Amino acid sequence: MNNSTPDIRTLLAVRNYDLSATLAGGQAFRWRQQAGAWEGVIGRRWVRLLTEESGILAETAEPQAEWSWLEEYLQARLELESVLGTFPDDEPMRASVVACRGLRLLRQDPWECLASFILSSTKQIVQIQQIIGLLCARYGSPVRVPAGHEPAWAFPTAEQLAAAPEEGLRACKMGFRAPNLLATARRIANGELPLEELRAVSLDEALARLLELPGVGVKIAHCVLLFAYGFPQAFPVDVWVSKALRQLYFPKHRPSTARLRRFVASHFGPHAGYAQQYLFHYMRTRRP
DNA sequence: CACCAGGGTACCT
DNA sequence: AGGTACCATGGT
Numbered sequence: 522m523n524n525s526t527p528d529i530r531t532l533l534a535v536r537n538y539d540l541s542a543t544l545a546g547g548q549a550f551r552w553r554q555q556a557g558a559w560e561g562v563i564g565r566r567w568v569r570l571l572t573e574e575s576g577i578l579a580e581t582a583e584p585q586a587e588w589s590w591l592e593e594y595l596q597a598r599l600e601l602e603s604v605l606g607t608f609p610d611d612e613p614m615r616a617s618v619v620a621c622r623g624l625r626l627l628r629q630d631p632w633e634c635l636a637s638f639i640l641s642s643t644k645q646i647v648q649i650q651q652i653i654g655l656l657c658a659r660y661g662s663p664v665r666v667p668a669g670h671e672p673a674w675a676f677p678t679a680e681q682l683a684a685a686p687e688e689g690l691r692a693c694k695m696g697f698r699a700p701n702l703l704a705t706a707r708r709i710a711n712g713e714l715p716l717e718e719l720r721a722v723s724l725d726e727a728l729a730r731l732l733e734l735p736g737v738g739v740k741i742a743h744c745v746l747l748f749a750y751g752f753p754q755a756f757p758v759d760v761w762v763s764k765a766l767r768q769l770y771f772p773k774h775r776p777s778t779a780r781l782r783r784f785v786a787s788h789f790g791p792h793a794g795y796a797q798q799y800l801f802h803y804m805r806t807r808r809p
Numbered sequence: 810c811a812c813c814a815g816g817g818t819a820c821c822t
Numbered sequence: 823a824g825g826t827a828c829c830a831t832g833g834t
Contacts, residue, residue: 639817642814643813643814643815644814644815645813698816700816735817735818736817738817738818741815741816757815759812759815760814762815
């Protein structure tokens with residue numbers, strides 16, 4: 522995959538990759554299905570992705586000398602089967618694996634991931650997508666798109682949001698989340714918490730640092746630890762995963778949140794975060 | 810019109 | 823340590 526000649530297209534040789542479940546399943550919020558393909562923005566690049574028999578066909582608006590940024594984002598080199606093989610051999614996980622064929626974990630930009638999940642609290646995924654769409658159009662920098670295509674924007678930087686008035690953020694429909702996003706953007710922009718440095722520390726240390734931010738609790742912090750930093754043991758427990766754990770593993774009791782946390786830490790293995798995403802998607806897509 | 814949504818926080822007991 | 827109200831807004 523080392524193209525020496527810059528091209529706007531490449532083929533990622535990856536199979537068993539469900540773009541829909543992965544891009545629109547509550548990890549990232551900027552992907553739209555357009556004529557059978559998935560269109561979004563990664564960093565400052567507009568991208569279109571299409572599933573083919575031999576892999577994923579990717580197209581950008583400008584020629585790319587190399588595609589490692591895309592392989593990293595999609596985690597295209599990950600051997601999915603070796604991850605699924607570490608899941609506990611119980612009925613809920615077997616059902617989840619069957620229901621979530623080709624579901625992957627992305628590797629996102631920490632700031633975009635952090636800001637996005639601050640906006641996610643008690644919102645449905647479609648609403649989070651709407652809020653972030655408004656936010657990007659209002660405060661993000663435009664990115665190059667194919668000729669005749671509708672405009673697209675990069676996710677606003679922490680500096681761009683730190684300079685925004687709270688009323689401007691509220692105009693993006695984020696309601697009470699606006700002061701939290703603004704305060705966190707200012708702390709990131711002025712260097713109080715260097716997000717890049719968290720790549721080099723332990724999960725517990727990164728967790729403690731993220732929890733210092735306004736609007737960031739245990740759940741949102743674990744989302745960033747899993748979806749951006751790739752800590753395999755990060756395990757966000759939202760209303761869906763909580764429901765999955767209680768219904769599927771503790772149907773008779775009513776375990777406390779502390780009890781649940783001890784359970785997930787010991788039960789789901791070295792790729793617990795992956796197992797969590799399978800439970801989440803399974804609960805959200807199965808018929809009630 | 811209720812009830813819920815990939816929660817966090819302050820404030821209670 | 824464990825409950826509860828409240829935050830703003832749109833989907834179902």
